[in-house]
Amino acid sequence: MTLARRFILDRNLVHRFGIVAVLLLISGLLAATTDSFATASNLTNVARQVSINGILAVGVTFVLLTGGVDLSLGSVVALSGVVCALFAHPGEHALLVPIGMGLLTGGLCGLLNGVLVTRGGIAPFIVTLGMMTVARGLALILSGGKPVADMTPALTDLAGDVGPLPIPLLCFALVALVSWVFLGRFRLGRHLYAVGGNEPAARAAGVSVPKVKLFAYGLCGLLTGLAGVVLAARITTGQPNAGQAYELDAIAAVVIGGTSLSGGVGGVLGTILGVLLIGIINNGLDLLSVSSYYQAVIKGVIIVGAVWLDRRQARS
Amino acid sequence: MLRAVQLTKTFGGLTVLQDVSLDFRPGEVHALMGENGAGKSTLMKMLAGLHRPDGGEIQWRGRTVRFANPHDALAQGIAMVHQELMPIPDLDVAENLLLGLEPVDAFGWVDRAELHRQARHWLAALDTDLDTRQPMRRLSVAQIQVVEIAKALARQADVILMDEPTAALSDHEVAALFRAIDGLRRRGVAVVYTTHKMDEVFRLADRLSVLRDGRLVHTAPAAELTPSALINHMVGRELAKVFPPVVTTPGEVVLEVRGLTREPAYRDISFTLRRGEVLGLAGLMGAGRTEIAEALYGLRPATAGEIRLRDRPVRLLSPQDALAAGLGMVTEDRKGLGIIPAMSVQHNLTLSALARFSSPTGIDASAESRATAEQIEAYAIKTRDPGQPIGELSGGNQQKVLLARALLAGPDVVILDEPTRGIDIGAKAEIYALIGRLSAAGKAVLLISSELPEILALTHRLLVLRQGELSAELDPRHTTQEEILRHAMPR
Numbered sequence: 106m107t108l109a110r111r112f113i114l115d116r117n118l119v120h121r122f123g124i125v126a127v128l129l130l131i132s133g134l135l136a137a138t139t140d141s142f143a144t145a146s147n148l149t150n151v152a153r154q155v156s157i158n159g160i161l162a163v164g165v166t167f168v169l170l171t172g173g174v175d176l177s178l179g180s181v182v183a184l185s186g187v188v189c190a191l192f193a194h195p196g197e198h199a200l201l202v203p204i205g206m207g208l209l210t211g212g213l214c215g216l217l218n219g220v221l222v223t224r225g226g227i228a229p230f231i232v233t234l235g236m237m238t239v240a241r242g243l244a245l246i247l248s249g250g251k252p253v254a255d256m257t258p259a260l261t262d263l264a265g266d267v268g269p270l271p272i273p274l275l276c277f278a279l280v281a282l283v284s285w286v287f288l289g290r291f292r293l294g295r296h297l298y299a300v301g302g303n304e305p306a307a308r309a310a311g312v313s314v315p316k317v318k319l320f321a322y323g324l325c326g327l328l329t330g331l332a333g334v335v336l337a338a339r340i341t342t343g344q345p346n347a348g349q350a351y352e353l354d355a356i357a358a359v360v361i362g363g364t365s366l367s368g369g370v371g372g373v374l375g376t377i378l379g380v381l382l383i384g385i386i387n388n389g390l391d392l393l394s395v396s397s398y399y400q401a402v403i404k405g406v407i408i409v410g411a412v413w414l415d416r417r418q419a420r421s
Numbered sequence: 422m423l424r425a426v427q428l429t430k431t432f433g434g435l436t437v438l439q440d441v442s443l444d445f446r447p448g449e450v451h452a453l454m455g456e457n458g459a460g461k462s463t464l465m466k467m468l469a470g471l472h473r474p475d476g477g478e479i480q481w482r483g484r485t486v487r488f489a490n491p492h493d494a495l496a497q498g499i500a501m502v503h504q505e506l507m508p509i510p511d512l513d514v515a516e517n518l519l520l521g522l523e524p525v526d527a528f529g530w531v532d533r534a535e536l537h538r539q540a541r542h543w544l545a546a547l548d549t550d551l552d553t554r555q556p557m558r559r560l561s562v563a564q565i566q567v568v569e570i571a572k573a574l575a576r577q578a579d580v581i582l583m584d585e586p587t588a589a590l591s592d593h594e595v596a597a598l599f600r601a602i603d604g605l606r607r608r609g610v611a612v613v614y615t616t617h618k619m620d621e622v623f624r625l626a627d628r629l630s631v632l633r634d635g636r637l638v639h640t641a642p643a644a645e646l647t648p649s650a651l652i653n654h655m656v657g658r659e660l661a662k663v664f665p666p667v668v669t670t671p672g673e674v675v676l677e678v679r680g681l682t683r684e685p686a687y688r689d690i691s692f693t694l695r696r697g698e699v700l701g702l703a704g705l706m707g708a709g710r711t712e713i714a715e716a717l718y719g720l721r722p723a724t725a726g727e728i729r730l731r732d733r734p735v736r737l738l739s740p741q742d743a744l745a746a747g748l749g750m751v752t753e754d755r756k757g758l759g760i761i762p763a764m765s766v767q768h769n770l771t772l773s774a775l776a777r778f779s780s781p782t783g784i785d786a787s788a789e790s791r792a793t794a795e796q797i798e799a800y801a802i803k804t805r806d807p808g809q810p811i812g813e814l815s816g817g818n819q820q821k822v823l824l825a826r827a828l829l830a831g832p833d834v835v836i837l838d839e840p841t842r843g844i845d846i847g848a849k850a851e852i853y854a855l856i857g858r859l860s861a862a863g864k865a866v867l868l869i870s871s872e873l874p875e876i877l878a879l880t881h882r883l884l885v886l887r888q889g890e891l892s893a894e895l896d897p898r899h900t901t902q903e904e905i906l907r908h909a910m911p912r
Contacts, residue, residue, distance in 0.1 A: 290783035292775045299772055302761035309720060309758045310772040310826065311744040369763045 164328030172368025185333025190343025215326015301368025429476030563594030749832030762812030817848025
């Protein structure tokens with residue numbers, strides 16, 4: 106199947122025109138009203154800022170597609186960052202050790218979420234709510250409640266650039282690309298949609314529902330770990346209080362992108378658009394020097410508005 | 422008063438109703454008859470504003486009307502009592518009946534005494550005496566139905582549409598409902614209702630209209646029709662011509678079941694199934710037919726007993742196990758256990774056989790599309806394109822996709838649980854032909870069906886279940902529907 110045909114078959118893409126329009130409109134307005142928006146340095150800055158939310162949003166897309174939810178993203182970001190920083194003191198370990206430990210931490214949290222949801226039969230909302238406070242607590246315990254500083258420059262350099270491109274952005278792009286191909290082209294990806302679309306029917310068609318869910322939560326955790334490592338590199342410390350409410354921005358981005366909270370519909374392309382929209386709104390409000398109190402209100406209105414527009418289009 | 426003029430409706434390219442024109446008159450009980458998929462419900466839903474016509478128009482008191490939604494229709498005086506009733510279980514009868522019409526006192530508080538007085542008034546109009554203070558959840562289905570009708574009356578409905586109101590009712594409940602409908606007739610309300618029950622319509626209806634394959638084939642005062650004339654109009658052709666002859670001679674045993682038990686659904690079930698054989702499983706609702714099928718397919722494993730495939734014992738703890746062992750199933754619960762509505766026809770169709778198209782580099786998209794196109798052609802599945810969500814297809818076409826899904830996985834044994842439920846006669850005939858082809862191709866088929874003519878015509882051998890136990894093995898060529906029922910009836 107050609108790429109063009111795949112796009113046509115991806116019916117949800119049609120629904121996303123609303124989001125694309127809003128995205129272009131806001132970008133155009135900002136370019137017209139501010140001098141700084143359409144500059145290379147600002148756009149790189151936006152890219153850097155959206156990367157972490159982007160990685161989280163792609164991860165949680167997998168979970169939302171199965172009809173689940175993951176509220177523990179922000180806390181697990183903090184925990185993975187702290188663990189990463191603890192292994193990142195200069196001269197102690199090779200660079201791969203702190204990165205690997207950060208990823209492992211996130212992956213294990215995700216797997217535990219998955220096991221509790223599938224084996225324990227507990228609602229994802231409750232499981233991940235529990236994980237949210239447990240991971241936050243562990244981050245505080247391991248760090249003694251203080252930021253874990255003294256990280257090797259080899260690691261903090263990872264927040265820098267390759268040529269003109271920020272490394273976090275490259276991470277986000279790679280994660281998004283691999284996930285997109287995976288969801289569209291692989292059996293397990295197809296099974297995610299089946300489970301989210303009608304779980305009993307998926308089981309009856311021979312899909313191993315627990316395996317699919319375990320995979321989704323595990324992968325989401327792994328990517329959350331990656332986001333934790335990237336964040337620690339950027340702020341050069343393992344911050345036990347970092348990542349507060351990150352899950353909300355990530356889930357908002359996914360939903361703006363057309364993925365249904367009840368599962369089975371949506372995908373990574375929409376999530377990328379959602380991430381960009383939220384990133385550009387944040388950036389634009391900063392550039393227009395809107396007070397952060399108003400920013401919160403405006404952002405909320407735009408999120409709901411964008412989703413409303415999208416759903417209205419999908420219905421017609 | 423209410424008139425349908427050449428109403429036409431298509432769903433996903435399939436015409437379900439074509440050029441139907443009918444008059445509905447005050448004080449007349451008008452029964453819509455026809456097989457499943459004949460278009461009765463669709464016609465009603467258009468009259469009630471749930472569906473918009475694709476052609477033709479609705480005239481109401483001489484004017485052409487367009488209803489945007491059921492509220493519109495209700496505001497004009499057309500109410501529908503649904504097949505699936507929707508009461509609010511924790512509110513009481515009066516609160517449900519007058520929901521949104523609550524009488525209020527000078528302070529804007531609900532006047533409870535007046536509320537109950539009005540509720541009793543509307544119920545009395547239907548010759549019903551119900552305690553209006555009891556919560557809705559305590560009512561029987563028939564009582565809920567009566568409340569729903571009273572609800573329509575309280576909203577000044579002049580036309581009340583009822584979709585299969587008696588489907589879930591016992592005999593004496595039906596009598597109560599009929600008293601209520603008589604009450605409506607006396608008040609000059611036009612009643613339109615659908616049913617499958619022959620005896621009922623002659624007791625109740627003033628006028629009968631028969632729909633078949635989306636067209637109106639006959640309409641006449643009930644007094645001018647006989648039951649047998651009515652059946653001829655409904656079926657329209659000899660059923661015998663629909664069934665393919667049973668030709669294949671069964672080969673060696675493929676599936677053997679010994680002492681399969683899962684209390685309280687079924688116990689000590691033993692039978693064999695041969696290559697090329699179509700084995701029928703008959704029984705009343707709740708006799709354990711579906712449960713046995715689910716055990717064989719790993720959906721709900723039995724607690725005792727043995728299943729042998731090709732002379733080897735197998736443990737089937739999930740549908741995955743069953744598919745791997747060469748067992749396929751098409752469920753009776755198409756919506757719940759069959760389709761994944763938002764997914765495309767193609768993705769639904771290949772779901773169970775995806776491994777065949779997969780390699781370490783992913784799904785071979787062109788092979789998958791090719792296979793899908795072949796299946797769509799082979800089963801004559803009517804779909805706009807393979808990317809169309811399956812939820813938009815008609816029931817018959819969804820069923821054909823599910824059959825294709827089960828067979829694409831290449832099973833030796835195929836379990837078909839009510840494969841023709843709720844689909845139109847044309848699709849039924851195609852599925853009958855398919856069963857014949859499966860048997861000719863050497864598949865072993867276990868056919869579960871409540872339609873006795875179907876099971877008699879299609880099978881080599883027939884097992885009858887009674888309350889979870891096998892009560893008889895019959896030769897379909899030398900038995901009758903009456904004999905099957907005698908073995909199926911509880912003792």
